[in-house]
Amino acid sequence: MGFSRKRLGVGGKPHYTAYYNDIKGVRRSAGSFTSKKEADKAWQRAEAKIAEGRLGNPGRGRQTFQQYVEDVWLPNHEMEASTRQGYTYSLYKHLMPEFGPMRMVDILPEHVRQWVTKMKKADIKPVTLRYNKIILSAIFSTAFDDQVIFIHPSKGVKTPTVPKKPRTIITPEQFDMLHQHLPDDARLLVETAIETGLRWGELTELRVKDLDLATRILTVSRAVVEINPKFHPQGRRFLVKEYPKDKEYRRLKLTSQLTAKIQAHIADQSLVIDALLFTHHQPVPAPRAALSPEALGFTEPNAAGRTYRHGTISGYSNGKCKCRHCKDAYAAYRAARRAAGKDSPRTPRTRDTDGHIPRDWFRKQIWNPALAAAGIQIHVRMHGLRHAHASWLLAGGADLQVVKERLGHASIATTEKYLHTLPDADETALDALTKIRTRGRTG
DSSP states (O other): OOEEEEEEOGGGOEEEEEEEEOTTSOEEEEEEESSHHHHHHHHHHHHHHHHHTOOOOGGGGGSBHHHHIIIIIHHHOOOOHHHHHHHHHHIIIIIHHHHTTSBGGGOOHHHHHHHHHHHHHTTOOHHHHHHHHHHHHHHHHHHHHTTSOSSOTTTTOOOOOOOOOOOOOOOHHHHHHHHHTSOHHHHHHHHHHHHHOOOHHHHTTOBGGGEETTTTEEEEOOEEEEOOGGGSTTSOSEEEESSOTTSSOEEEEOOHHHHHHHHHHHHHHTOOTTSBSSOOOOOOOOOOOOOOGGGTOBOOOOTTSOOOBTTSHHHHHTSOOOSHHHHHHHHHHHHHHHHTTOSOOOOOOOOOOSSOOOHHHHIIIIIHHHHHHHTOOSOOOTTHHHHHHHHHHHHTTOOHHHHHHHHTOSOHHHHHTTTTOSTTTTHHHHHHHHHHHTGGGOO
16 A cells, blocks of 8 residues: 655755555655645555556656667567567667667657658668568557557658569479579479479478378478577577468378479488488589680770680689679689699588578579579579469469468468469450450451
8 A cells, every 4th residue: 555755855844755566566656745635646546547557667668769679578579580580680770770779758759750761861672661660660569558658659650652563473484494404403392392382491391291192292380490590599590480481280282293203202312201301412503504715705894994705714803704604714713723732722611500401502502593594584582483383373273262271371362462473464355455456447
């Protein structure tokens, strides 16, 4: 129960301090007053608000944004490890410099708008700005719910529009070209990706036990994420989650052709029941056609105005050309010197992996070289095979609900976005338009 305590102020004048106990039983002050009657009313009001669940500690709002985020929000906010990593990096790059020193109670919507303007002037992309605004809003929402602040500074603050760009889908013909230029030991993984539509984390966590060879049913029940070890509970690089992204197991059937290839792969590699289907190892790169320097032309003039033939050591060293042909020539030169014992080769870099395939390694060493060798001009990511899987199924007449369940979409509206995404999707509409326009021209 609260009470008032009499004290003597400056000049011997009495004043009364009101005290109450908060929800944890900690004694707090409700202020000082010139009369005991006012002090009693103050602690009674404080206790009434506690009974209603509406009174926090006003002092909590005086902590800085950085103190609140580091001491309260980040340690206690439930999120995926990969999300925590992304949020942490963005916080210290884009939010802490602006809001870190400010007291939580002092941050107003006008300050958030000023931050948005400053980010725009710094040429921060709208999608990055929106992402950071989401983080900021999550922090302020928690602080508002916990009564650290009493207004939501991000509410109603707008960010620049992020346009929805059309998806570029790889065609079956382009995929066949790409497949031919992949290393042999990467082809089965890519085939599995295009025929299942699995996400990268689901694909690279597939194990022998996930596929029933008799029924050709694949169960997707886990995913792996690659993160900085400081965000991993055990300080490792790869974190296996016992559920896929949509938090729900799903089952899909494979073609007999793909199932047979996977079965042969399991037998060839002598994989046990818990083994990963696809593991990280250095593949033999696809051979590149050797071209004569005389057929490649000359580099751009260097600072001295001199040019050199492409595909030569001089083109790389003196011409400062970093095209594929010049880089290949220099790499072959260095390899020959090391083989002759003329250079001391550095210790080869090794990836910190437990067998899972690192995404960036696959992109740089396998995927991008195959795209270049196949001459595919459109920008296609490995994740684009998931988009292609959905588009090809729908273009081939598959049921929308079946495709939704196969890909694990939470909403059918997401699946509908893949309708009419192939380059020839509008041909039917154009044929209809042509038919109407030429109707009166016959005869």
